[in-house]
Amino acid sequence: MRIPYPSEQTERRQIAEIVQKGMAQRPSLLLMFRQMRQSMGIRVIFHDMADTVFISTFTTLCIFSSMLHYLKDINQSHNDLYAMLFTFSPMLYLLLCLLGLWKERISHTFDLKMTCRYTPYDMMAFRMLIFSCISIFVNMVAVGIFCAQGATAHFWHLFFVTASGLFLFSALLLFSVLHNHGLLAPTATALGWLLANGLVYQELNTGYSNLLQAIPLYLHIVVTILCACVYFAGLSRLFQKKEECEMQC
């Protein structure tokens, strides 16, 4: 009797297929986001967020307008500009994320959504990515306006000060969301950011802006890239995060 063994080539192909199916690699973050967008659509991901977006945008515009008004003689006081832009660069991101988290809490839908295919953490990760892109754009426009108003600062230098501030804060906020289920840690992070920057400014006065100004452009770029890498790694962890809801039990 002859047993029909498969050829070596067939064996290799079948082994590779088994390994591929059995040890399925986790798709990249961007691919997961793409699948999520295709499956759910942007309207679902940003469900019930119109008021959050409106309040956040309005508040950010007010802050930047006040800064512009305060620094109207921009050539004389541009030393304050660096500290202010660094501190307030994550403002839009901060408001969008915190208000979004707060609304999630008060609707009491968290438990229910955690049992769905796409969880609130998946959506939060997607939203945070979009919010950071929007914040970069808003910061860029704000820096452009400040430069157009006569600030002697270099556009890209000022832009990367805001970008490093934004990604540093984003990474800290993401870290707090990853390690705490409630609202307390993210709120404390946001307040801590504003308070710490305020204290440093009070302590060093124009020295704070001078310090940020003295840091060369390439170093700002390096800090921005490093913080962005930490941030994206955090976003990947946030996506499909499994977390007990101890607070509600």
Next chain:
Amino acid sequence: MLTVQNVTKRFGKFTALQDISLEFSHGVYGLLAPNGAGKTTLMKMLVTLLFPTSGQILYDGAEISSMGSKYREKLGYLPQDFGYYRNNSPRQYLHYLAALKGIDRKEAEKRTEELLDMVALSDVKDKKMKKFSGGMIQRVGIAQAMLNQPEILILDEPTAGLDPKERVRFRNLLAELSKDRIVILSTHIVSDIECIANQVIFIKDHEVYCNTDRDSVCTVLQNKVFLCTVPEEASDDFENSHFILSRREEAGQTHFRFICENQADVPPDAEISTPNMEDVFLYVYREE
């Protein structure tokens, strides 16, 4: 099959559940226990909102927490505190949840209409939910749990707030659904379990006290439940010396339904009565 293997859940020093082992296949499982006994903790572990401190929960042999979204796709869940967006209509909210469950849009629209019809909310499907009564909200909750035609349906206090007519409709619906899926419902409304559950699970002192079929539950009180009529003036003494299940006053007489474990203590004029699940519930949790 959904299997709970030697599961213990602790919150700090407090033990909510101790060494629980259960198996669920098709049918309706009723989880009966008073408040604080660990029902909701068990339910939350079954839907991966909580994870066991020790032991494991398996679905068809795979650990449910490691199955991730593949397990959640098979799940329908109605939490005790069903949250919703007040400004959404039931239709909008069901479409939204269908998207979160990964259901195709066309399929979601069809399914939403069917479910709203099933829970008798078709007339108000475009009205904002902030104007809804508690019973109507509960019906939206029941509909959303069935959106993805789940293999496992977990309902935490599903009949709370429903009127008797809605409750009957809901029981019939569950009986129909349980033909080809696992339905687990927790409640302290004994009549719900009595009508629809195939299997009844009592949790007492954070452990499984009994896990048996509906008909066997009452055997624990076989020949121990009695009916008796006592003159009104002797009723207080009678009440103090017996385990009373119910009491009714009528024409100067008090009618008692009571449990008597020792045959020698049964009053001579007492009639034996068939025990029901409520009697068993009151008997099992008599100290709580």
